[in-house]
Amino acid sequence: MDPLGARSQFVEVQNLPTWDQSQGVQDEVDGENQLTEEDDQLTNQLNSFESPFPFRQDINSKIVLFNGDVALLNCTAIVNTSNETLTDKNPVSDSIHRYAGPELRDELLKLKGCRTGEAKMTEGFNLAARFIIHTVGPKYKAKYRTAAESSLYSCYRNVMQLAKEHAMASVGLCVVSTVKRAYPLEDATHIALRTVRRFLENHGENIETVVFAVSDVEEPVYSKLMPLYYPCSKKEEKISLPLLPADIGNTEGEPVVLERQIRIVEKPGNLEEDSADDSLESDLGLVGSHAFARMEGDVDKQRKLILQGQMSEAAQQKQHQRNYSRWLCRARAEDLSDIAALKALYQTGVDLCGRTVMVVVGRNIPVTIIDMEKALLYFIHVMDHITVKEYVMVYFHTLTGEHNHLDTDFLKKLSDVVDAKFQKNLRAFYFVHPTFRTKVSTWFFTTFSVSSLKEKVHHIENLQQLFTCILPEQIDIPPFVLEYDTRVSIQSFTTLQLSIEDKGRYT
Missing domain, CATH: 3.40.525.10 (CRAL-TRIO lipid binding domain)
Structure with missing residues (x-):
């Protein structure tokens, strides 16, 4: 897989610690320390709500967080983020062109550009990587946030799809959509992590390694958000559950717009007479038999305790945070x-x-x-x-x-x-x-x-x-x-x- 004469500064992907190796043991210890007796009650209640991103050792062992230049990775393919004409000047693209050599620029002219959200592939030339996958991230405007989210999802999805179609063993992902395109880093990171996670779940059986190559600025954001999508233990999975954003996409990680969802009921029309009892039981279930219907607590009682001085300020804040987390979990679970x-x-x-x-x-x-x-x-x-x-x-x-x-x-x-x-x-x-x-x-x-x-x-x-x-x-x-x-x-x-x-x- 390695090209002959690869430069010594190139990094062997196999030598990088995977996410479970670098985080697993420490997170298990941290999880034990974080869960107090009061938190156990909330955790037990959250157990009835299944995490959309459960702990998966097999997936974590494929993930690498690498602080460094994506152009130096010795893997099957690396990703280049560019513009529609594939001539963008940004740190990632400049480094890839510098190591790949002038042949890359000539090859890109033959591609005749690339649309936003699409991905196109070239040889790696003088890189250690055999291929380069070029993709174009969206220009971000808050007014058109939904369109930007969908385009950025398409970037990562199409990159992973090319990797699967060409039986690639390893992929080095840069942070798609550069600073010039003004995409908020934290929002973009959520989309990147969940899209890759969903792809590995559904189609990644032959992909061995996915490297997230980040800079010093990007690393803290990735380190903070990765446990939400790649928890290293069951406890971390439960701790991360209330921290997940409201928009986690569909089963493929694609952004979902609530206004465009269509509610489909099973067997529409009049129910048969002999199903009256079942209907009543179903209606009662909708009233709130699930765990979250019993989790609000008595707000008036809490306020009374506060006024009477029977709850400390720290206890009040903790109680309020637990109460809010319960409402948030309900909001994510219900059809709105x-x-x-x-x-x-x-x-x-x-x-x-x-x-x-x-x-x-x-x-x-x-x-x-x-x-x-x-x-x-x-x-x-x-x-x-x-x-x-x-x-x-x-x-x-x-x-x-x-x-x-x-x-x-x-x-x-x-x-x-x-x-x-x-x-x-x-x-x-x-x-x-x-x-x-x-x-x-x-x-x-x-x-x-x-x-x-x-x-x-x-x-x-x-x-x-x-x-x-x-x-x-x-x-x-x-x-x-x-x-x-x-x-x-x-x-x-x-x-x-x-x-x-x-x-x-x-x-």
Whole structure:
């Protein structure tokens, strides 16, 4: 497999420690130390919820985390990240071209480019690797996050597919989508790790080694996230379960958009009469026979203990974190496609400070007819991975009726349940098109219930004010909001003009 005359600086993949060798023993010890008696209770409850990425010794033994130059790996193929014309100048590509020699550039001209998400293969020329797989990562824009996720998934999936089709024993993966393409490193790492994991599970029987080649900047992120997808013990598997993001993709690791999922029921139509008992039992099961239906705890009782001074601050935080983890696990387990279909909560672009913008459309929330607990679960499901960084919320109160108003009890429950990072990393809450009543309600709520939000709430009378904080192209605004804002602006301008004319008439 090795080319003749390989340079001495090339690294033999067989000599690198695999993930189970470098992490397995230490993680077992760490797992023992991390699990206290109180944590055992949560772990026992989580045992009833199967991890989507269970401990697999056979898969871990194929994974290598290598801090170094992918071009130096002596394996069957290495991956080059480039642009659509395969002429990108980035550290990974430059190193590969330097070691491969000028023949590589001539070969790339024959490929006539490569589309985003695709993968094409050339010889390795002077490299130790026999082949180079070239792929093009997406340019990241928060507004088109879903498309970027799908494209990045396709990059890793197509690379692994080529490896399988050509019976490659080992593959060296660089971090696809360079800094120039602005893809957030942590988000990209989640996609890379889970895509490779799913491929090895489903199609990787003949692949012996997959090397994640990373730089000094990338290594800490990979080291932190790899235990989520490649746990080295059963205990680490359980510890990692609450830390998994909400979007773990389908059985192949491909991103799934809840709004596009179709619910399919078995044997639709009227049930036969003799199945009445089974139907009743099934309905009762849906009410909440699963373990997570019994895990919320009494929030009022917890607050009473806190007020009475019977719980320390550390105990309070731990109790709250356990409670949030339970809600998060429920959110990942339940079918929330009916709530997603309302399009009442979605991610758009970024504000002028580069912070993620989340949009809430009040008119799309039929409070009186939907299950508000499921709405809370959906909010947690969508927001969990957003709130790890600074973000802003935009709430469109435009044309919101009585049946759309979120009552104070629900908002209070939401505040009690969500993780501390929701409030900590929220930098601004823009309340668009408020009424006098909502201004008063907001003042009371932020003054007496959630005082930490008081300074973050900003009432926005029109879209022009909003655009001073968030550029128009960075936010998806519902058509009815644009129409309403235009109509009100015209009316305001007309009123002002008439007022000026009246003043001139009397002076």
